[in-house]
Amino acid sequence: MQRYFVESLNWDQSHVYINSDDVHHIVNVMRMVEGNKLICVHPNEGAAVCSILQIEGSEQVVCKIEEWITQDIELPVKVTVVQSLGKGDKVEQVVQKGTELGADSFIPFQADRSVAKWDAKKSDKKIHRLEKIAKEASEQSERTSIPSVKKLMKINEIVSLEGYDYKILAYEGEARNGYSETIKIIFGKVKPGDSIIVVFGPEGGFSDKEVETFLQSGFQSIRLGPRILRMETAPLYFLSALSYQLEE
Amino acid sequence: MQRYFVESLNWDQSHVYINSDDVHHIVNVMRMVEGNKLICVHPNEGAAVCSILQIEGSEQVVCKIEEWITQDIELPVKVTVVQSLGKGDKVEQVVQKGTELGADSFIPFQADRSVAKWDAKKSDKKIHRLEKIAKEASEQSERTSIPSVKKLMKINEIVSLEGYDYKILAYEGEARNGYSETIKIIFGKVKPGDSIIVVFGPEGGFSDKEVETFLQSGFQSIRLGPRILRMETAPLYFLSALSYQLEE
Structure with missing residues (x-):
């Protein structure tokens, strides 16, 4: 699944708002549509599987947080x-x-x-x-x-x-x-x-x-x-x- | 120390005869002269520190074997x-x-x-x-x-x-x-x-x-x-x- 780093300001309890260059990547390069899944990564909280709720032109992609990924893949040191x-x-x-x-x-x-x-x-x-x-x-x-x-x-x-x-x-x-x-x-x-x-x-x-x-x-x-x-x-x-x- | 791989035919008990492309490297690139030291590597016997005895134009470099290097640096598997x-x-x-x-x-x-x-x-x-x-x-x-x-x-x-x-x-x-x-x-x-x-x-x-x-x-x-x-x-x-x- 494609993953995107998203700044903490763009998260609320249940949604992620992607409005960086990644919108172009999601919409035009990966040609994703509403309902498709991707992984959003929060700077401090880790990664979550999300589904696309709405694509707002080339401005913003709104995602719903489906599930946080708990497996820790960071080197412990x-x-x-x-x-x-x-x-x-x-x-x-x-x-x-x-x-x-x-x-x-x-x-x-x-x-x-x-x-x-x-x-x-x-x-x-x-x-x-x-x-x-x-x-x-x-x-x-x-x-x-x-x-x-x-x-x-x-x-x-x-x-x-x-x-x-x-x-x-x-x-x-x-x-x-x-x-x-x-x-x-x-x-x-x-x-x-x-x-x-x-x-x-x-x-x-x-x-x-x-x-x-x-x-x-x-x-x-x-x-x-x-x-x-x-x-x-x-x-x-x-x-x-x-x-x-x-x-x- | 510079090292050179030398075919087994080019070794005797106490000398190594380098006559490959490496002669150019030794003489013109490294600008080595008689008395300088280098490492010659035998295909089966390992590496030896050698000193240059004679440089025969661009044809051959004759080296004297000074000491075999015993430390094994090959992965044991x-x-x-x-x-x-x-x-x-x-x-x-x-x-x-x-x-x-x-x-x-x-x-x-x-x-x-x-x-x-x-x-x-x-x-x-x-x-x-x-x-x-x-x-x-x-x-x-x-x-x-x-x-x-x-x-x-x-x-x-x-x-x-x-x-x-x-x-x-x-x-x-x-x-x-x-x-x-x-x-x-x-x-x-x-x-x-x-x-x-x-x-x-x-x-x-x-x-x-x-x-x-x-x-x-x-x-x-x-x-x-x-x-x-x-x-x-x-x-x-x-x-x-x-x-x-x-x-x-």
């Missing part, structure tokens, strides 16, 4: 993915697939060795595009919440973020060491409701200075299996393993 | 990924990232709902390209073996393949059910040395007929977490979870 800027569309790939895999939010990170640089103007546009990707991926993967995309940050801003139960540095040097604390030890301790912030490096890896700064700020360095992963593959491994640990 | 053809470069993405994550081989699958169709001529070219992607991804992820890419198969060929300890169908319908045998139960039983064949559907999912055929042929249907994953994300979840279970 809030994961903030700090993703170093990389070449091409790698950050976009991480946001798209990271959303499918249950991430709670994304922070783009201007790392020392990031090949891409975002200036202020470019940054706004990029963030907006990433938000759109997160919204579409949430719909596609049938999630009940959309991950947020924060502004581009530098290392001093990231290490001063507070309120996380676990602070993790995915450091590829650790894969080469062959020994370090593994994520299995950390994931074994994580409980539903906990929050994790995890930082992933750019193509060239972290600089020595960055590794030092993160470690001194209480980040734990971990490896993600014995093979060296591309920058855009590492977050997918991390989220898949966490889902496997907690959800399977 | 042989996974054959059967990937339905999809839109754009999705199969390429699966081969690239699946190689990083430790897959042993790939079989392209012409599923009922595959949007892409490969004819005989296109197929040869595509397979050749996938083999190249697997080789490059093996080098990049520092693996000691290159996954093979088999010919395009139809369902009757796939269900008649033999010799696998586990036969698995990643069926997205199961994610919607909210309950089914999870991969945790299967992965908990898998032992090093076992082999797994796992089939992933195209964008539109498997047809009912395909699901029936696979199940009747002894494939077990499983879900990969509670969220619906894109066709190119599902194999990465599967391989990441298996690595996490066995290697972390």
Whole structure:
């Protein structure tokens, strides 16, 4: 069933009033008619199966709430993915697939060795595009919440973020060491409701200075299996393993 | 350190003779000189740190074997990924990232709902390209073996393949059910040395007929977490979870 995110203002006890761009999608793309069913997702309350009561031209679609969906498909731990800027569309790939895999939010990170640089103007546009990707991926993967995309940050801003139960540095040097604390030890301790912030490096890896700064700020360095992963593959491994640990 | 796959004929007890395209890469791209170190990978024997003894023009690079690398970075279970053809470069993405994550081989699958169709001529070219992607991804992820890419198969060929300890169908319908045998139960039983064949559907999912055929042929249907994953994300979840279970 097609699903649409609808702002909380557009809900009452028994109805949903869709008046965003989604009206066009419902009426002209999906060619739905009165009586057809769709899923509306409330920002805080979750998802509900609804039926179309009335299509008011291209302005509004009024839906009746039939049944709330209770199955929880959100990852039980809030994961903030700090993703170093990389070449091409790698950050976009991480946001798209990271959303499918249950991430709670994304922070783009201007790392020392990031090949891409975002200036202020470019940054706004990029963030907006990433938000759109997160919204579409949430719909596609049938999630009940959309991950947020924060502004581009530098290392001093990231290490001063507070309120996380676990602070993790995915450091590829650790894969080469062959020994370090593994994520299995950390994931074994994580409980539903906990929050994790995890930082992933750019193509060239972290600089020595960055590794030092993160470690001194209480980040734990971990490896993600014995093979060296591309920058855009590492977050997918991390989220898949966490889902496997907690959800399977 | 840069790594190169070298055919077994080009090794003796203490030397490696590189005379493939890699000579160009070593001499002109990496600008290496005599005395520089690199890693040579033998098809069966694993990887060795070598130093360059002599560069013979653009014809050959002679290396001295310094030390064999003993750490095993191969996934201890042989996974054959059967990937339905999809839109754009999705199969390429699966081969690239699946190689990083430790897959042993790939079989392209012409599923009922595959949007892409490969004819005989296109197929040869595509397979050749996938083999190249697997080789490059093996080098990049520092693996000691290159996954093979088999010919395009139809369902009757796939269900008649033999010799696998586990036969698995990643069926997205199961994610919607909210309950089914999870991969945790299967992965908990898998032992090093076992082999797994796992089939992933195209964008539109498997047809009912395909699901029936696979199940009747002894494939077990499983879900990969509670969220619906894109066709190119599902194999990465599967391989990441298996690595996490066995290697972390």
